Amino acid sequence: MSDESAGSRKPKRKRLDPQTREEEIVEGASLYFAEVGFDGSMRDLAARLGISHALLFRYFPTKDALIDRVYDRIFLSRWDPTWDGLLDDGTLPLAERLKRFYSGYLRAIDRPEWVRTFIYGGLAGININQRYLSLIKRKVIAPVAVELGKLGGTGHGGAVPSEEALELSWGLHGEVFYLAIRRWVYGVKVTTDVEGFVALTVAKFLEGAPAVLKMRSRGR
Secondary structure (H helix, E strand, O other), X not given: XXXXXXXXXXXXXXOOOHHHHHHHHHXXXXXXXXXXXXXXXXXXXXXXXXXXXXXXXHHOOOHHHHHHHXXXXXXXXXXXHHHOOHHHOOOOOHHHHHHHHHHHHHHHHOOHHHHHHHHHHHHXXXXXXXXXXXXXXXXXXXXXXXXXXXXXXXXXXXXXXXXXXXXXXXXXXXXXXXXXXXXXXXXXXXXXOHHHHXXXXXXXXXHHHHHHHHHHHHOO
8 A cells, every 4th residue: 555545544533531522522512603603513513523424313312302402401501500599699788689680690691692592592493592582571571670670669569560660670581691692692802890780770770760660651
């Protein structure tokens, strides 16, 4: 065999144990979907990972199964358990609770694979966005809306927030998230002072949202 023929051979891919291979696939898929969106094919993903199409399907028989694992890796794994209960902690002023939560939350999500995967998921209409937004509504939006209702005089027994309070709480959450969208979707320069940005956003929210609720309540 000639030296040229021998040199043209591709090196054999290193054999990995199943758990390591699976993690490699999920990590590669996370980056792939963040770059090309969820219309990207499993065949193209396999080629990018340097594995056969058959091997990819051995680990993930369907694209939905792989997307579920990407959801766990990108979204659920970045949820800090210490955030649970923080927004309900009545021993802290609401402003302090909001600043602590959103400073930590923004640091966790402000990265390209998180933001771009979330945007692509929404455009593709896949269920990971609905699942994640249900989590956010339960753990963030509803608790904030309850507290906002108390400040605005529209609370219903302290447990069921009004639709207005919920919408205002979504507005706060969206404004924080929009910083990451500007960075990773629009590619514009944004502030690196996370605490300062969150403090300013929370102060504006608490200055305006309760006043709006009070005004709406008096107008009924």
